Amino acid sequence: MKRLVLILLLGVTARAVEPIKFGEIESMTGKEAAFGQSAHKGIVMAVEEINAKGGILGRPVVIVLQDNQSRAGESATIAKKLVSRDKVAVVLSGAISSNCNEAGPICQNAKVPFIATTATDASVTEAGSYIFRNCFVDEFQGAVMAKFARENLKLRRVALLTSASAIASVSLSKIYRKSFTALGGEIPVEQKYSEGDKDFRAQLTAIKASGADGLFVPAYYTEAALVCRQARDLGLNFPIYGTDGWEAPELIEIGGKAVEGTYYSTHYTSENTSPEVAEFVKKFRAHFSGEIPDSMAPLAYDAALIAAAAITRAGTTDGPKVRAEIAATRDFPGITGRTTIDAHRNASKDAVIVTVRGGQIKYVTTVAP
Numbered sequence: 052m053k054r055l056v057l058i059l060l061l062g063v064t065a066r067a068v069e070p071i072k073f074g075e076i077e078s079m080t081g082k083e084a085a086f087g088q089s090a091h092k093g094i095v096m097a098v099e100e101i102n103a104k105g106g107i108l109g110r111p112v113v114i115v116l117q118d119n120q121s122r123a124g125e126s127a128t129i130a131k132k133l134v135s136r137d138k139v140a141v142v143l144s145g146a147i148s149s150n151c152n153e154a155g156p157i158c159q160n161a162k163v164p165f166i167a168t169t170a171t172d173a174s175v176t177e178a179g180s181y182i183f184r185n186c187f188v189d190e191f192q193g194a195v196m197a198k199f200a201r202e203n204l205k206l207r208r209v210a211l212l213t214s215a216s217a218i219a220s221v222s223l224s225k226i227y228r229k230s231f232t233a234l235g236g237e238i239p240v241e242q243k244y245s246e247g248d249k250d251f252r253a254q255l256t257a258i259k260a261s262g263a264d265g266l267f268v269p270a271y272y273t274e275a276a277l278v279c280r281q282a283r284d285l286g287l288n289f290p291i292y293g294t295d296g297w298e299a300p301e302l303i304e305i306g307g308k309a310v311e312g313t314y315y316s317t318h319y320t321s322e323n324t325s326p327e328v329a330e331f332v333k334k335f336r337a338h339f340s341g342e343i344p345d346s347m348a349p350l351a352y353d354a355a356l357i358a359a360a361a362i363t364r365a366g367t368t369d370g371p372k373v374r375a376e377i378a379a380t381r382d383f384p385g386i387t388g389r390t391t392i393d394a395h396r397n398a399s400k401d402a403v404i405v406t407v408r409g410g411q412i413k414y415v416t417t418v419a420p
Contacts, residue, residue, distance in 0.1 A: 070113040071106070071368055073098065073355065074139030074163075076129050076154050078146050081121025082247070083271060085299035086347050090145025090168055091116060092339055093351035097359070107362050115139055119150055126150040130157035130165075139163065140368040141358045145351050147271070147296075148172035148219045155182040162370040164377050166358060168350040169318075171295065172219045176396045181374050183396040185354045185385075187420070189219060192294050192316050193226030193269075195402045195418045199314070200265060201234045203416070204290050210263035211241040212254055212278060214270055223269035223294055231267075239263050244274070251278050255285050266291045272299040275315075276306035283309040290314070298345050303410055310407045314415065318346035319387045320403050322414040331386045345412075346387065346403075353385035 075094060077087030098112050106112055115137045119125040126146060133139045134157065142158050142165045144151055151170040158165035159179030167175050167184040171192060176182050200206045209231060214220035228238050240261040242254035255278070258266060268278050268291060275297045282291060292314040302310055321332045321343050331352070335344045360383065361376035362368055383390040390398045404415045 068110065070111045071108070071362065072113055072115050072137055072139040073358065074130075074133035074137060074142040075114055075116045076119055076126050076133070076142060076144040076146055076150065077116065078121040078150065079116070079118035081119075082273065083121045083147055085272065085301055086145055086147065086169060087118070089299070089345055089347035090143075090351035092335070092342075093145075093168075093344070093348035093353075094143060094355045096335065096338060096348075097352045097355035101355070101359050107359050108366065108368075112359070119146060123149070124153065127153040127157055130154035134158060134161035134163045140362060140370075141166065141373065143168060143351065143354050143358065145169050145347050147217075148175055149217065151175045151182075152178065152218070155179065158182065162374070164358070164361075164370060164374045166354045166377070168354040169295065169347055170219075172222050174218065174222075180378075180396070181370070183377055183392060185357060185390050185392075185398045185400075186295075186318055186350055186387075187400045187402055188397050189222045189294075190226055191420055192402060193223045194230040195404070196267065196292060196294060196316055197227050197230035197234060197236070198418070199316075199404055199416075200231060200267070200290075200292070201236055204265060204292075204314075206236065206265040206290065208237045208239050208261075208263050209265040209267055210258040210261055211238060212251070212258070212266060212268045212270070213241060213243050214246055214274065215243040216246045217271070219296065220269045224267070227267055227269070246271075246274075248274065249277055251281050252285065255282050255287060259285060259287055263289070265289050268293045269296065271296040272302040273305060276302050276304075276310060279306045279313060280309040295346065298347065300345070303407060303412075306407075311410075312406065312408070314404055314406045316402045316404050316418075318400065318403065319349050320405060320412075320414045321345075327384070328386055349386035353383075353387050353390065356385065357383055357390065 117129040297315040365372040
């Protein structure tokens with residue numbers, strides 16, 4: 052009898068300390084590795100803080116990290132493993148929009164909440180009611196950069212250089228064109244390329260011949276840096292600017308002096324002097340050998356805390372109940388600003404515009420929705 056009681060007690064104890072799993076889909080290697088590595092650091096910080104305070108519902112949180120290697124199709128395979136084999140409570144992803152579009156529907160079918168931390172294309176959350184994001188959307192971001200170009204940079208004729216194989220780039224160019232022309236600007240030419248291209252001289256030569264006085268490049272950081280280098284080599288000295296896909300240390304590492312004076316929109320700045328941001332930056336630098344966090348890290352940090360708060364309010368890891376609590380998130384105080392999830396499961400957030408000056412990222416202005 053005593054042995055049976057002991058076995059039962061051990062079983063209860065084991066169940067009581069069973070961890071809550073946060074699934075994570077990131078590009079830890081491959082072309083977009085800088086995004087995933089930064090986002091993962093933000094989630095690691097959040098989970099360590101959660102566990103230091105006793106976990107969630109008295110249970111520790113563990114991260115189940117999966118690397119999609121920046122490969123098409125890999126995120127869907129990973130998502131299936133996370134929801135069926137690992138039984139995660141929520142999936143977080145700092146991957147690009149196309150990767151999130153692979154993983155989201157898998158989570159939707161499994162009724163496991165999915166939070167995209169940096170995917171800005173509108174299509175991501177349109178795939179179902181279990182799919183959320185805690186960053187702004189491209190419709191806002193594209194309009195912000197069009198307004199900045201007209202009102203701050205005083206540009207009239209802006210060329211577009213679009214990645215035809217990246218849904219976010221195509222979407223941003225479309226939104227930018229609509230917004231910029233509505234403000235009285237012109238788009239004399241749009242040139243296109245494919246992800247992975249390294250030579251943009253033909254497109255840039257056509258842009259030079261168009262008489263454009265600026266260039267909008269909604270690209271990821273590798274292509275953006277190469278475009279800037281080749282544009283300057285061709286004598287294109289007008290303003291070049293882009294969006295949050297530019298944000299990674301590699302932009303400056305690859306672009307060097309060619310990216311000096313360029314601009315891009317993003318989600319936060321480490322130069323923000325608010326106590327919350329200053330403390331986050333201080334802790335991040337202490338944790339990761341003095342590294343200054345870009346926006347991917349605090350967005351992922353905020354997403355992990357939003358998920359934790361939702362599970363706490365739900366009182367369970369049951370997917371439908373957690374989904375309902377994430378959807379009910381209002382005015383959540385995060386490092387990237389206060390987050391409210393709207394009826395379309397998107398976040399209404401400010402955009403920050405930064406520039407490269409002296410080999411460093413410097414704050415320019417903040418634009419509200």
